[in-house]
Amino acid sequence: MHLFAEIRALVISTLDDMAEAAELPAGLDTKNVTVEPPRDAAHGDMATNAAMVLAKPAKMKPRDIAEALAARLAGDPRVVSAEVAGPGFLNLRLAPGIWADVVRSVLAAPGFGRSQMGQGRKVMVEYVSANPTGPLHVGHTRGAVFGDALASLLDYAGFDVTREYYINDGGAQVDVLARSVYLRYLEAHGQEVAFEDGTYPGDYLIAVGEALKAKVGDAFVDKGEQFWLTEVREFATEAMMALIREDLAQLGIEMDNYFSEKSLYDTGKIEAAIGSLEAKDLIYRGVLEPPKGKAPEDWEPREQTLFRATAYGDDVDRPIMKSDGAWTYFAPDIAYHYDKVSRGFEAIINVFGADHGGYVKRLKAVVAALSDEKVSLDIKLTQLVKLFKNGQPFKMSKRAGTFVTLRDVVKQVGPDVTRFVMLTRKNDAPLDFDFDKVLEQSKDNPVFYVQYAHARVRSVLRKAEAAGLAAAAPRIEDAAEIDLAKKLAEWPRLVEIAARTNEPHRIAFYLYELAGNFHALWNKGNDNPDLRFFQEQSPGATSEKIALPEAVGVVISAGLGILGVTPVEEMR
């Protein structure tokens, strides 16, 4: 039951009736007609802007349309009253029984709030995609959680979602990794080594060096790079990816696919992708202007092979081949997105760190060009995470060895808290993460507040179960009960808004509000025993009362499920 969709459908069909009866011109576009909860509860249960949206194309006064619409809507059994207000809003009051219907439908079948808006369309969410050169750190954590929750959200909204990780194993940085592992390997053989600039000195490679020794013995000792680089690179990359998969597993993240950049080279895939662009006359040889104001001291004009990105909204054309004839990093990116498009995804979403903002336009240009603008690409940038401990900023430094890994965070606060907190901000807003505050048990900690509401629900239901009682037809009468049921009715609508905007944080904020309404009702029960869910004297009344909290529990678990957070049965 999607109450807002139902009432909107009622409004639209009523408008059609009016057109039929010549009260409105025929063929009006109703796509901008909305039915939404009014900001002020005094305005009723729902409001529609139909009259204002249609006034101009119908060449009528908004109030005239609104009044005619109101007269017809009032005939529907679900509508108690329809009043014209303000500039032409139509405020609807719904039959009191409707809130009990909402609660009943939450309990009637699993999946209340699941949407078909995706219609099974294939969408890819690419996220994390960290270089395979070390463990994931906090910055990656946010992208990982965001991408994963977004993927779940889209799945919940009826899309066919693929979660994918792009392994940057084709560039120079995996050579650096290989050399670093080689040094650890020599170390494992008892040699003294020095980590120069441009190598990774992290301790996490010690075990990899030892594992390499266990595998190949002394075969590579004191040999030139040409003897070992390829093999060590492969060995090291695999070791890093194993590490990263474990990191992701700590957060409950499981990718559907890991896509290797290296697999694009020497297989003709890059050539095929570039060829596709060439066929559209989007590849040419040319010379770029130097960027102004950046003072490139060694700038010299140079002819390069370029992709005509400006044809699709980018600021400049982008080089795809170096002067030595090798591909630039951008070429495999083109091939990778060519591959995504050819796998039949209708929508592609990439989750990047905010420092990759500069690539947004060129990638959009690539996808638009490759798909003839048929495939949409949305790039979500996640902003920085600032760490705090007891309110004090916590500085990260690789050099000082104080950089915080994903594993550190999960170890300290657990996967559920990590995930929820990472989603309590919009993706493009910076996030403060305080190791102490996120564990605080108080109202200003959303994680606790939402979990506490769920725990209270479970506690009530356990108590009822122990007394042999189950939920019966709900009675929703008190204002606090109605507010809570109304909030439940908003859930399907909220899911669709969140999915349409690719913004899973809206789920977290909704859950906080839902928990707030639930706690408010609970608190009212403190003063007014009639509002308690468990009625000591009356099993029948208890059965009627517990339907509402049970429904709240269902929606909270569904919402937390999207966020990847486990709902708790009790607090600690």
Next chain:
RNA sequence: GCACCCAUAGCUCAGCUGGAUAGAGCGCUGCCCUCCGAAGGCAGAGGUCAAAGGUUCGAAUCCUUUUGGGUGCGCCA
């Protein structure tokens, strides 16, 4: 120099394909809590939505310009 993101209450932040008197938490002020569901509750004050123009029946939301902060900018991925 250019591009992208951001700017909302003292603080941290929400704000729906543009909707009515812009919301929440913290902090602040006042009241309530011997017991019954207080790891609290209720109520209140607090705003030039960075600034100025524009679009429209209607703008925090869309467009332009300006200011302030962040990120990035040809043979590094």
